[in-house]
Structures are given as C-alpha cells and as structure tokens.
Amino acid sequence: MNNNEWLNDLRRKMEDHTEDVPDGLWDAIRNELFVEDKTENSIPIVMSDDLKAKDKAVSTIHYKPVLYRICGVAAVLAVFFIVGKLLVFNDKKEFVNYSHIKENSPQITFPVQKSDENAFEEEMVLKRNNPDNLRHDFVVKNLNNSPNKTEVKNDLESQKSNREENQKKYVHTKSQQHNENTELQSIETEKYELLTKEEREQKQKLKENEKIKLAKNKNKKSWAVGLLTGNASSSSTEQFPGYATLNGATLSLPEMWSSGYEDNPLMAILIANQDKKVDAKIKHKTPVTFGASVSKRIGKKWSVGTGVNYTKLSAELTSGSGSNFISSEQNIHYVGIPVQVNYTILQKGAFTGYITGGGLIEKAVSGDIKTKYIVDGIPKEESKEEISEKPVQISVNTAAGLQLKVIKNIGIYAEPGVSYHFKDNSSLQTIYKEKPLNFNLKLGVRLIID
Amino acid sequence: MKENKEQILVSRLLQKEEAAWKELFGVYSGGLSYVCSRYIINKEDVHDVLQNSFIQMFRSIYSFEYRGSGSLKAWITRIVVTESLKHIKKNPDFKKVSEDFEIADEQNDEDPNLEEISQPTIMMMIRSLPDGYRTVFNLYVFEKKSHKEIAEMLGIAENSSASQFHRAKAMLAQKIKEYKMSKTAHYE
Numbered sequence: 006m007n008n009n010e011w012l013n014d015l016r017r018k019m020e021d022h023t024e025d026v027p028d029g030l031w032d033a034i035r036n037e038l039f040v041e042d043k044t045e046n047s048i049p050i051v052m053s054d055d056l057k058a059k060d061k062a063v064s065t066i067h068y069k070p071v072l073y074r075i076c077g078v079a080a081v082l083a084v085f086f087i088v089g090k091l092l093v094f095n096d097k098k099e100f101v102n103y104s105h106i107k108e109n110s111p112q113i114t115f116p117v118q119k120s121d122e123n124a125f126e127e128e129m130v131l132k133r134n135n136p137d138n139l140r141h142d143f144v145v146k147n148l149n150n151s152p153n154k155t156e157v158k159n160d161l162e163s164q165k166s167n168r169e170e171n172q173k174k175y176v177h178t179k180s181q182q183h184n185e186n187t188e189l190q191s192i193e194t195e196k197y198e199l200l201t202k203e204e205r206e207q208k209q210k211l212k213e214n215e216k217i218k219l220a221k222n223k224n225k226k227s228w229a230v231g232l233l234t235g236n237a238s239s240s241s242t243e244q245f246p247g248y249a250t251l252n253g254a255t256l257s258l259p260e261m262w263s264s265g266y267e268d269n270p271l272m273a274i275l276i277a278n279q280d281k282k283v284d285a286k287i288k289h290k291t292p293v294t295f296g297a298s299v300s301k302r303i304g305k306k307w308s309v310g311t312g313v314n315y316t317k318l319s320a321e322l323t324s325g326s327g328s329n330f331i332s333s334e335q336n337i338h339y340v341g342i343p344v345q346v347n348y349t350i351l352q353k354g355a356f357t358g359y360i361t362g363g364g365l366i367e368k369a370v371s372g373d374i375k376t377k378y379i380v381d382g383i384p385k386e387e388s389k390e391e392i393s394e395k396p397v398q399i400s401v402n403t404a405a406g407l408q409l410k411v412i413k414n415i416g417i418y419a420e421p422g423v424s425y426h427f428k429d430n431s432s433l434q435t436i437y438k439e440k441p442l443n444f445n446l447k448l449g450v451r452l453i454i455d
Numbered sequence: 456m457k458e459n460k461e462q463i464l465v466s467r468l469l470q471k472e473e474a475a476w477k478e479l480f481g482v483y484s485g486g487l488s489y490v491c492s493r494y495i496i497n498k499e500d501v502h503d504v505l506q507n508s509f510i511q512m513f514r515s516i517y518s519f520e521y522r523g524s525g526s527l528k529a530w531i532t533r534i535v536v537t538e539s540l541k542h543i544k545k546n547p548d549f550k551k552v553s554e555d556f557e558i559a560d561e562q563n564d565e566d567p568n569l570e571e572i573s574q575p576t577i578m579m580m581i582r583s584l585p586d587g588y589r590t591v592f593n594l595y596v597f598e599k600k601s602h603k604e605i606a607e608m609l610g611i612a613e614n615s616s617a618s619q620f621h622r623a624k625a626m627l628a629q630k631i632k633e634y635k636m637s638k639t640a641h642y643e
Binding site for chain 1: 486505577
C-alpha cells in the first residue's frame, strides 16, 4: 500500500499508447468547424496510410453528416410547402366567409337578386327561342354587376338612376342615342372603378363575391345569370332602378363595336366573357418575411433576439375568365423590428430546433396596386397606383424554427409560425386585417452572440 | 529565435487554418482517443466527447500558452479529460460504487510486474474497472491529481476518492496477477 511505484511504471508504460480513433471523427469535427467555409466536397482524410480499410470507412462515414443536412433542408422545404398550402386554403375559406360577413350591402343584395332571378327565370324560358335577345341581355348583365351594389348602398344614386332610366325609355328606339347612353354609363362605371384605391379594392371584392355567389348558385348555367338580370328591365324596375338604367340600354353587339368599345378594356373584357363562366379569385399570398437578427444566449436553452425584418404582403385579384380578365395586384412592403425570446428544444449537429415568441412592430414603407386588363390574353391596359397610406402594424407571434449554423456564430433559419396582428386603423386592405391570426414564414440570417 | 514545430503548428492553429487542425488531429487523435477511452467505455460516447473536445480546443486555442515542448499535448489532453468528466457527470450513477468487490488482502507486497503485459491488455483491465473507481484511478495515476483535487472535480468527498482509488488499485493489481497466472498456466 505504501508503494505506488508500479503505478508510475504503469503511467510511463502507457504514455505513448494510442487507441483507434473513432470512425468519422475528423469528418464530424470538420463539419462542425469548417464545413461552411468550403463547399461540401470533402477530402477523405488518410490518417494512417497503411490502413486502407480504415481509410475507406472514414470516407463512407463522411456522407452521414451531409445526409443529415439534406434531410434537414428537405424538412424545411416540406414545412414550407405544408404551411403554404394551409395558407392558401385559409385564404379561400376566408374569402367565402367574407361574402357572408363583410358589410350589409352584399347581404341585402344577394337575396334580392335571387328573387329577381326567380322572377326572370320564367321570362327566360319564354325568351329562350330568341337568340338575339340573349346576346343583348348578356351585355347588359355585365354592366349590372357593379352598379348593382351602388344602388343598394346609396339611395340617392338609385334615384338618379331612376331618372336615367326614364330618360332611356324615351330614347328607346333611337339606337344612336343608346350608344351614347351606354358610353356614358361605361364611363361612369370606369370612373367608379378608378375612384380611390380603397374603394376600388373594396368594390372589386364585392364584385367578386357577387360573381362567386352567382356562379355558385347557377353553377352550370354560366352566363345564364346575365340573361336573367337582363330581363329584369321590365319586371323589377321599381325595386331596382339601377338595373333598369343599365338594362334600358339594350345594346346590340355590332353597335358596340362600331362605337369603339373595344378601346375600353373593361368593356372588351365584359364582352369577351359574355358567354363564359366567370369567376373571380382573390388570393392573399403568404406573407414572407426576410430578416437579419441578432440573438444573445441567456442560459443554456434560452436566448433573446432582435433585428430587422422586411415583409412583403401580396394580394392578387383576378376576375374574368380564361384569357379575358382584370387582374389587380397589391403589394405592400413593411420594415419591422422584432423582439423575440427563443427556447432551444433540440440540437443536432449544425441544426438547432427552437420555438420562439415575441412582438413585432412594422411600418409600411411603400405599396402599390397594379391593375391589368387582359383581353384575349393580351394586356390592353395597365395602371399603377402608389398607396400613400403608411400605417404602423403591431403584432405578436409565435413560431417553431429550424436553424442551420453556417459558420461559427452565423446561422440561417426558417421559421413557420403564427402571428396575431392588431388593427392598424388604416383603410389598407391586407391579409392582416381580414385575418388577424395569420400563418407566416420567416427566412433569415442570425448572428448568435454567446 | 527559431520556433519549433509545435509552436509553428500552434500559430497555424490560431489562424484557424483547416489544414493545421487536420494535422493536429492526425498527430494527436490516437493518443487522445486513448485518454478518452480510459474514462469512457461506450464507443459512440468516446466519439462525441472527442468531437466536443476538438471544438473546445478550436474555440479556446487563443488561451493556450506555450510552455515548452509537450505543452500542447498536455493542454489538449487536459481538455479531453475535462470533457470526459463532463460527460461522466451527466451519467447520474457514476458515483455509485459497487461494494461487492472483496479487496484481496495485500499481504504480498510485491508490486505487480507490468513488463510482460501489453498496452492493450492493460488498457482492457483499466476499462474493466467499475466507472467510479476507474475515474478516480485515472485522475490520480494518469492526470496526477491529488485526492483533494479529484474530490473537487467530481463533487465527492476526499476520503471517498481515496478509498475508491485504493479499491481500484487493488482490483487492478489482482487482475494483473490473475492474468499472469493464467499466462504461466498456459505455458506449463
């Protein structure tokens, strides 16, 4: 017991002893420390030249981390698409709901219109044998779509329309005057279209809703809907003078062409679509945020972060059919500052999985609406308007993120998450407003401070 | 003054040059694997601990001070030991000491003779010691730590360290004796 000399012998004896290095160790280390400096093409290392088998083993094992990475990237993409799908789905759902909830006007309009249709249906049967009539009426219906709303909203206007209708009755037989009248109306319509961005957008939405509603109800009848309203001139004048106004102008196609309506893209579209099933699509795209953030570790699993975010909100609205349609695109760009708290749930190699929660304050920096009228697949007219309103948007969010450490303290991350946006008191129509609870996807670069 | 090879390597390591780190790995990984394997039995764990050790070296190379030949090896060995202990501590029953071992009476004060025993055999014997014994034994014999230091490092009582060490020593001595006996028996 008093003699530990043999233990010193033991230590000396074992001094130069070596053990087999675990397979793939250098690759793992290299992946951890260097791999992002260089590309994935790796040099299989030869530690002991005489051990060919070992060498082989090393180079085989090497692909494992790469495989992990590929899997990781695949996972991120999968999440991306799943969330994306979900969003699209939600948008649609929201859109349908929208037609029920939105304002009072559509709610009033729809039932009324239905009864109209019922009434006209009878007449339609009578008129079916007269193809000429059908054609005219289609056109008329096209014009109906928008002003229809206006009247329900605004009594004054409907009165005015009444007068107009009366006027029209007088000029009923004079085709030339008809033309003028229609021209006037189409200009009016156009004006209305171009009123203000907000109004316009809102109106377009209403229009879409109505169209969708109609399309839904009349599924296979396609533009038979138009026919029905067109016939309303006689039967529902009282109730809906607006119809009458438009209907009064019993245009025939040749007249329209001769008077140059093809120059008016809106009219051209409406004409082109007269015998087609028309539907409208509004699509709020998934808000995509790019960001750079700095996060500081506080404790083993927790970290806090801030940074700069850029978010683009896009909404697309298409109404029409096939190659004839109106397409509007609204883009709003936000710049925001987030404050996040992150909790790491797992760490595997260069990958970190975490959950995060926090707040975000965003300001719109610019926005525009582009509207295109496309006739026969050819853009006829294009307009672009800047959105002058620049609201500040506040939101809270939570997300699950996956971070890939690229080099030392810098990682790239993808964070599918959900956020709640508070009202921003602006008239801008955004996905945030219609659906405060929102899915989003954040992509970014993060600097990690230990 | 001309720098020796070790110093040159260190300066290259400081540049975080990949080739330099590969060289470090090539030169020392065998020895470090041995150090680590003294403490840790599971192969995958050895892999993980060594990986962490190299990452640790990479991160703290700037704090390394060259103090003559061999100091680099001593430094990296220390890191591996620290990382190994860190790993062992994660395992909650490392303090558990198997009490069923009967310490052979050490009447024959003859030191075991190591001469005819190969390094891998000794390694195997050390690795066959119970975890707690082995950790203390390794720290005391190979890292030349005092029982006080060991007690601090492992969070155990000083006398516990001493008693574990003695048990480990006795166990190893017995293993060597048995091995020798079986060997001589084999030749007869």
